[in-house]
Amino acid sequence: MVLGSLEGEVPFKPELAEAFHKTEYKLDYSQDINAWLLSHIVLIIPVMSVIYLYDFNLAKVSKDSARWKQAVAVMDEGFRVLSTLGLPVNPASLVNGAKKHPALLAQGLRLVQKLPFLKLIDGSFSEIAALYQAFEPLMQQAHLSTPVWDDFKQQTMRKYARWSKA
Numbered sequence: 586m587v588l589g590s591l592e593g594e595v596p597f598k599p600e601l602a603e604a605f606h607k608t609e610y611k612l613d614y615s616q617d618i619n620a621w622l623l624s625h626i627v628l629i630i631p632v633m634s635v636i637y638l639y640d641f642n643l644a645k646v647s648k649d650s651a652r653w654k655q656a657v658a659v660m661d662e663g664f665r666v667l668s669t670l671g672l673p674v675n676p677a678s679l680v681n682g683a684k685k686h687p688a689l690l691a692q693g694l695r696l697v698q699k700l701p702f703l704k705l706i707d708g709s710f711s712e713i714a715a716l717y718q719a720f721e722p723l724m725q726q727a728h729l730s731t732p733v734w735d736d737f738k739q740q741t742m743r744k745y746a747r748w749s750k751a
Contacts, residue, residue: 586610589618620667621675623723626716627663628679631656632694633713634741647698653691657683658733660690663720669727710745717742 586605588595595601595614605612615621635656639646646652661683664674674680682690717738724731 587613587615587618587621589615589621591619615675617673617675620673623667623672623720624664624674624676624679626720627660627667627674630663630713630716630720631659631737633710634659634737636698637710637713637741638744643698647695650691650695653695654687655733655737656694657687657691659737661687662729662731662734666720666723666727666729666731669729670723672723710741710748714742714745 588601590596598614601612635649635652636643636646638652639649660679664680664683667674668680724734
């Protein structure tokens with residue numbers, strides 16, 4: 586479990602250690618939780634958008650390799666936004682995967698959809714819509730062309746708008 590504070594050290598580390606000492610969870614304290622959270626947004630938005638576009642049908646999701654390649658291109662554009670703004674990507678291996686090995690990363694994401702634990706995902710797309718909105722100021726500040734991100738966002742938000750009105 587990744588933890589951190591936006592202002593210095595986590596002040597209640599001993600309480601967390603006590604609460605989790607008999608569990609299998611490893612507590613990982615990030616020195617730059619903001620970078621970790623922003624990087625996580627760039628990863629989660631396309632993954633959950635693909636799943637949403639397929640109405641959470643993981644069997645169908647896992648078969649669409651073209652859509653997963655597009656999702657990796659979305660990640661790459663998101664990581665470029667962070668980089669342009671001087672924000673580190675955490676973990677940095679995500680950038681390498683999206684930039685240097687996009688087909689491999691897409692294949693990995695596609696295969697992960699077949700894992701049984703993903704059936705436990707419960708939520709609504711409103712959370713992802715909020716992440717798109719939260720990331721928008723960074724996109725504007727970076728002044729980069731992000732055509733794949735923009736197209737992906739438009740597709741998912743169009744579907745979300747139809748669903749929200751129903």
